[in-house]
Amino acid sequence: MEYESPNIIPILSVETIYDWLEEVKDPEIPVLSLVDLGVITQILIEGGVVKIEMTPTFVGCPAMDFMKSEILSVLKDHGAKDVLIDITFRKPWSSDLISDKGKEVLKKFGLAPPPATGVFSDIEILEHARCPRCDGNNTELKTFFGPTLCRSIYYCHTCREAFEQFKPL
């Protein structure tokens, strides 16, 4: 005998919310989820209300409002309607918060993932990023500033092509 699985809305748990948020991607890097980007700094469920704390990668990031409305719409589609999103600097974003999966995804997308920030005090480290195409480090920093606040521009002498790096911060 076969049972039809009833259309049950799963009980809200922090894990479920994280799973659902996998669907919300960085608007400028559409393969990277906000969870892997590390901008979701806390999720709590209190009395049926989902409380999400998020923080911008860069203070001047113009995508915050867009990300916020994307989160609300994805959670609403899953049936979570009582959602509060607080944008805060309580736990500031750093590129070290990008998950290993996120770094892998960035590389496949063609963006060099940021090196760990512990080494960032030394400008020498910034001068040679690993090329996301050939994996080599025969590269040269062209400028700290790129098409968005979170990217800098490098040139790979092996591939003879420019590439972008997600900035360490």
Added chain:
Amino acid sequence: MSEIALKELLYKMADDQLILGHRNSEWTGMGPLLEEDIAFSSMAQDKVGQSLALYTLLLQLGEHEPDTVAFTRDAQQFHNCILVELPNGEYDFSLIRHFLFDTAEALRFQMLANSSYEPLAQLARKIRGELRYHTLHANIWINQLGSATEESTGRLQRSLEFALPYALGAFEESAYETELISSGIFIGEKMLKDQWVTQIETILQTTNLRIPDWKLIQPVFGGRAGHHSIHLSLLLEEMSEVFRIDPGAEW
């Protein structure tokens, strides 16, 4: 904690960021090379975004909405230092101002990371990381152009001598200085200035640029109290032009 003292501090920092952010944005499409065009445009975006975050702290303290504060005040209601409102001039002046101001700003946010006012301390801990890219950028160019050709060093030297009195004006003390220091909100302009002087000297030492005798430089004060040059009114007129056409417009 004195709220007036805190607000005054936040206003002057937010106004500095907004006005210099606007000046930086004037390099968009005009930079001497593409990379510099992008650099000044990116720093503009950072600074305007940082000013928004500071105006938001003021909103939480009961002040008006950031857009209202940014676009509807008259020049005499702005507390930015005069240095940031001066026109961009040529690239050498913009670069010198960027170097002098951002060095001070990076130190200021470094100090504020330990502020007793926690919301400001949190924001400062974030902003100081972003500013490292600004100071790295300034230092690289000052280093290269400050020891390159006769023209590059000559231009930078003249701009440095012109900008220094205005740069010192950025450390104009607040009427609430003692309160800010004793309540642990901010370590004070005097301490900031001393560290800035050391930092500026260290970086310029490796170039052919020379700092005149500090004692002979007369600081240009006034900005913190709302006394500005004509350049600020002109800037504000342009910056708020679209806002004034339709203040309630949805973007």
